[in-house]
Amino acid sequence: MPRIPAMQAVVDVLVSEGVDTAFGCPGAAILPLYHAMQGSGIEHLIVRHEEGATHMADGWARTTGNVGVAIGTSGPAGTNMITGLYTAQADSIPILCITGQADSRKLHTEAFQAVDIVEIAKPVTKWAVQVKEAAQLPWVFREAFRIARSGRPGPVLIDLPIDVQRQEIEWDSSIDSPLPVIRATPSPARVERALDLLLAAERPLILAGGGVVLGDASDRLRTVAELLGVPVGVTLMGKGTFPEDHELFAGMAGIQTSQRWANAAFLEADLVLALGARFGDRHTGDLDVYRGNRKFIHVDIEPTQLGKVFGPDLGIVSDTGAFLDALIEAASKRSLARDRAWPQRIGALKESLPRREDFEDTPIKAPRVFKEINEFYGEDAYFVTAIGLYQIWSGQFQRAHKPRHYQVCGQAGPLGWEIPAAIGVKKAKPEAEVVGVVGDYSFQFLVEELAVAAQYDVGFVLIMLNNEYLGLIRQAETGYEMNFEVDIHYDKNGTDNVKVMEAYGCSGTRVTEPGEIRASLEWARKEAERTSRPVLVEIMIEREGNAAMGKALDSVVEFEPIAG
Numbered sequence: 188m189p190r191i192p193a194m195q196a197v198v199d200v201l202v203s204e205g206v207d208t209a210f211g212c213p214g215a216a217i218l219p220l221y222h223a224m225q226g227s228g229i230e231h232l233i234v235r236h237e238e239g240a241t242h243m244a245d246g247w248a249r250t251t252g253n254v255g256v257a258i259g260t261s262g263p264a265g266t267n268m269i270t271g272l273y274t275a276q277a278d279s280i281p282i283l284c285i286t287g288q289a290d291s292r293k294l295h296t297e298a299f300q301a302v303d304i305v306e307i308a309k310p311v312t313k314w315a316v317q318v319k320e321a322a323q324l325p326w327v328f329r330e331a332f333r334i335a336r337s338g339r340p341g342p343v344l345i346d347l348p349i350d351v352q353r354q355e356i357e358w359d360s361s362i363d364s365p366l367p368v369i370r371a372t373p374s375p376a377r378v379e380r381a382l383d384l385l386l387a388a389e390r391p392l393i394l395a396g397g398g399v400v401l402g403d404a405s406d407r408l409r410t411v412a413e414l415l416g417v418p419v420g421v422t423l424m425g426k427g428t429f430p431e432d433h434e435l436f437a438g439m440a441g442i443q444t445s446q447r448w449a450n451a452a453f454l455e456a457d458l459v460l461a462l463g464a465r466f467g468d469r470h471t472g473d474l475d476v477y478r479g480n481r482k483f484i485h486v487d488i489e490p491t492q493l494g495k496v497f498g499p500d501l502g503i504v505s506d507t508g509a510f511l512d513a514l515i516e517a518a519s520k521r522s523l524a525r526d527r528a529w530p531q532r533i534g535a536l537k538e539s540l541p542r543r544e545d546f547e548d549t550p551i552k553a554p555r556v557f558k559e560i561n562e563f564y565g566e567d568a569y570f571v572t573a574i575g576l577y578q579i580w581s582g583q584f585q586r587a588h589k590p591r592h593y594q595v596c597g598q599a600g601p602l603g604w605e606i607p608a609a610i611g612v613k614k615a616k617p618e619a620e621v622v623g624v625v626g627d628y629s630f631q632f633l634v635e636e637l638a639v640a641a642q643y644d645v646g647f648v649l650i651m652l653n654n655e656y657l658g659l660i661r662q663a664e665t666g667y668e669m670n671f672e673v674d675i676h677y678d679k680n681g682t683d684n685v686k687v688m689e690a691y692g693c694s695g696t697r698v699t700e701p702g703e704i705r706a707s708l709e710w711a712r713k714e715a716e717r718t719s720r721p722v723l724v725e726i727m728i729e730r731e732g733n734a735a736m737g738k739a740l741d742s743v744v745e746f747e748p749i750a751g
Contacts, residue, residue, distance in 0.1 A: 188357035193321040194223035199360035200328045202227060205253045208614050210234055210243040210607075214260020216287030219352035221258075232614070232643050235635040237264045239607040241271020242596075242633070244282045246571060246611025249594050252403065253281070254335045255611065260287040265304035265346070270601050273311040275342040277598030278424065279401060281335035284308075284344045291319060291348035308344045317346040321354035325363070333366040339489035340401055371488050373505035378513040380501055381460065381484050382521070388458035388482070390529045391417045392437055397424030397597070398463010398488060404508035405429065405590040408462070411511050414518055416525030418533050420449060422464050424597045427587035437533050442472035442743060443736045444582025448540035450740045452533045460484045463507045466496040467598065473739035486510045542735070543748055544584055550729040551701050553577070553652055554747070557584035559704040560624075560650065568592065569616060571608045572624040574600030576658035579734040581624050603632025606721070609647045610640050620712070621647035627725075628657055628675060630684065637691040637721055644719035648711045649695075651725045654732065655681045662733050680727070688723045695723030 197220065201209075208230045213221045224231060234240040237259040244255030259268060265286040275282045288294075289301035308315040314334045318327050324347075331343045385391050399408055405428045412419045412429070418437035419429040423444045429436055438449025453459075459481055464470075466485075471477040474497060485492075485499035486507060493502035503510060544554035557580060564570075566588040572578045572595050587593035594612065596604045605623040613621045630651055639645070655676035664670055675681060680697075688695035694714055698707050704726065711722040737743035 188359050190355050190357055192219070192223060193324050193354050193356045194219045194352050196325045196356060196358040196360065197328055198223045198227045198229070200325050200363070201229060201256065203360065203363065204332045204365055206256050208232070208247060209256040209258055210240040210611070211258025212237055212240065212260070212264065214264060214287060216261035216289060216349050217258060217285070217347070219349070220285065220287070220347065232610070232639055234607070235638055236633060237267035238270050238603075239633050239636040239639070241268050241282065241284060242274070242601075242604050242607035243611035243614070245271060245275050245280050246594065246608035247615045248280050248282050248611075250569065250591055250612045250615035252591075254332055255280075255282040256285065257282060258285045261289055262302050265302065265344075266307065268344075269308065269311060270599070272308055272342045272344065274596050274599040274601050274604065276311050276313070278596060279340045279397060280342070281340040282342045283331055283335060284342065286344065286346045287352070288317065288346045288348040290350045292350065294348075304344065304346050311342070312344050313341040315344040315346070317348065318351055319348070321351050322356050324351070324356065325358055329366050333368060336368045338371065339492070370506045370509055371504055372509045373486070373503050373513050375513065377501065377503045378510065378517050381503060382514060382517050384458055384482060384484060384501065385415060385417065385460060386521070390456045391458045391460065392453065392456040393417050393419045394422065394459050394461040394464050395419055395425040395428040396422045396462060396464025398507045399425055399428040400590045402463060402488070402507035403590070404462075404511055407508055407511035407515065409433075411514055411518070414515065415523065416527070416530060417460075418452070418530055420453060422467070422470050423582050423595060425464065426582070426595075427590045427593040430588045431586045432588070434534065435530055438537070439582065440740060441470045442738060442740065443469050443579045443734070445743065446583060447542060447743070447745070448533075448536040450743060451536045451540055454479065454740055455532070456481055458482045458484070460486070462486050462510070463488070465492060471496070472737070476739040476741050542583065542745075547701055548729070549700055551698070551704075551726055552747070553580045553728050553732055553734070554584050555701050556650070556652060556704065556726055556728065557581060559708065561586050563705060563708045564620070564622065566592070568620040568622055569612050570594065570622050570624060571605050571612060573604040573629050574602060574659075575626040575629060576654075576662065576732075576734050577624060577626045577652040579659070579736065580652070583735065585624075602629040605629060605649070606633055606640070607636045609649070610636060610645050613645045613647050623647060623649045625649050625651050626658065627651055627653040627655060627682070627684065631682070634687060637688065637693055640721045641692040645721070646715040646719040647721055648708075648715050649721055649723045651684065651723060652728050653684070653725055654728050654730045656730060661731065676730075684723060684725050688721070693721045693723070694718065695725060698724060698726045
């Protein structure tokens, strides 16, 4: 075996695992890795904050399906990554965070920037490990990629003491390869039972969660839906897994991100086949209402997800794609008679229970913004959005037709996610049109990452819904009969976000009339292409507009005039 620097072996592993882009910030305790990365073919983007690196790796991973990589030095670099690790864990996104560490022989002396990042990261990772023996390095990295991809995907962290990084090891990358990832397949008997339940139901519904995206199973989902004639609803994380203009699309049920007609359809269903869905509380609301008298089949790749929120009538441990393959095979051996009454009923609900979006009001009402987005952007555009009223409105009104094209930090909900995530998406798909839907408050959390996009010519559009409020919390405060410390307005229009963009070498425009939105989106698209930098369309919306939401599927409160 040849003897090479340990970090060269690590870089060889990264390259062979399909990593062509990494996001990070060098520091003294991680420099041997950076030295080995020179000339490796891995493009590195210098971030302005390590949390930004994790969200960039997150956006890259959601888009490619591969493991995203974020790199930092010792001490605060690792602690800054915790929010990104938590976000990736919550949404089952495979990322690898690599941290530098002080000399392993000095860790007990409270050396400079020495922190036990492994123990800190354990609750928000699938695996966190510090490498103490240099010869283990390539094997630890191979195992990290295997763990990140296996079962329910998720984040891992590897901590590298500086003295371990500096060593040489015996390693030959030419005879090495990634470790195999075993895909969970379903019990045939349980597939047959699931098919029995589906065929016996009068009003069955498939609920597609994020596991359908992660399992690259959207095409097979459509095949099953059309084969059995079963309508398909989506969760927020499953948005884009099924075409929203398909006659079998049953919308998104939930107590926040939902359509009125989708909630009505769900409540009429007598059986729900949930694929890779967690039954999150913002989807289910009151469980007594959500469960009702309907039966549930729950398919998930992670065994401990079954029964976590409530016990299903039938639980199946499987990769979503493998389950759908088995279901298609089982159905091909049966005589199938599709009943059109139930899909037609859902179509009737869609016609009779829409929400209005054609507002001409000034200040602009949020639904009008998404009407313009839907009409302007094609199905190939990639969208990212984070947390707040703007995300809830997006879930309610914005359409998505393809998997991995609508990305949202659904469970952790960190403010500031959009800008770095958009950078990650654009680096993964350089030729794609990438759009971030952002709030005025979230925009400022990681705004410094605009400098990264400007430096590396990463062009995308940001559409800001600016109400100069912590809008979601202001709405939540109404239940306490207060409006306290949520108003961030000052001077005439508060922060001049267009000037903020310009300070980073980017550009932007402010919109105050609904008739100006379309022209501004057209300008932003051309400007992003011309400059290869982020462009902001800041849309001033009504300050105290509320999004429809409630505590249960049957009691969502509507705050706008009903369209039908």
